[in-house]
Amino acid sequence: MKSKILVLATILFSTISIAQTKVGTVNSDIIIGKMPQMKNVLRRIETAGKKLDSSFNIKAKEYQKKVESYKAEEKIMTDTDKQTRIAELQKMEQEMQKFRVNGTKMMQIQRDEYMRPLYKKLSEVIAEVAKANGYTQILTTNGNQFGYIDERFDITKLVLDKLGIKE
Template identity: 55%
Template sequence: MKSKIIFFYTLLISSIIYSQNKVGTVDSDYVMNLMPEAKIVLKRAKAYGAKLDSSFQIKVQVYKDKVETYQKNEKILGELAKKTSIQELTQLETDIKKYQNNGQQLMQLKQNELMRPLYKKLSDVIAEVAKANGYSQILTITGNEFAYLDPTFDITDLVLAKLGIEKPTDNN
């Protein structure tokens, strides 16, 4: 009977020891900012933003020109012409406000579209590094708060190495 209890006790202890999870962390924003592709994405996003901005400036200029024309001709216009001009200006102003509001959303959508392949690449490398090093879970440290975190489980440097990115040195 004693040997059975010792056997089960040993089995229980060994299963507890082997079932422990290895948890690691990665600073994904840090890695993303160091990826060379991120600079290309940033350039493309800026170019898209400039295109949106130029379209917006054209709309604003058309509106200003029409306001100026209306103000110059206001005294000679008939009631119907004034009413039509005011409706047109109001519609242009509404369009400009909508375009301005949509511009931010369009920029965010474009940036997300451009960043998606980078996030996929990073996710694949993190999974590969985690599997190769026996981690059961990897947490991102960006945006999360930890009371204590052992830096020996941070795989940021391993992910950078796998991506072929050199870690910059601090020159402070």
């Protein structure tokens, strides 16, 4: 009986020692922010934003002109004309609000599209560095997800070096 327990204990301890994992951490935000391609992404996002702003400003000026026209002519309008013009102004307000919402969504979609190649490259390099250094898991440190992180296992610097980015 004692020998069976001893054999089971030996198997258990040897399995535990063989199955140990090496976990590392990486701060992907720091790396993405330092990648040279990020400047191009930011420029493209800014350009797209300016185009949307320009389109919105045109709509806003048109709306403002119609409001001023309404105010100037309000006293001489019939009730039917007032209701028609107010309905037209309300419709324009709704269209402008919809334009804002859609513009925000479109900007987020474009940002995600522009960022996708950076995240893909980062993922590939993290995998290379992890494999080369014997890590079984790499966790991101973004968002304060951990209560404790041993800095000896942070591979952020190794990934930056592999990408050729200086701190």
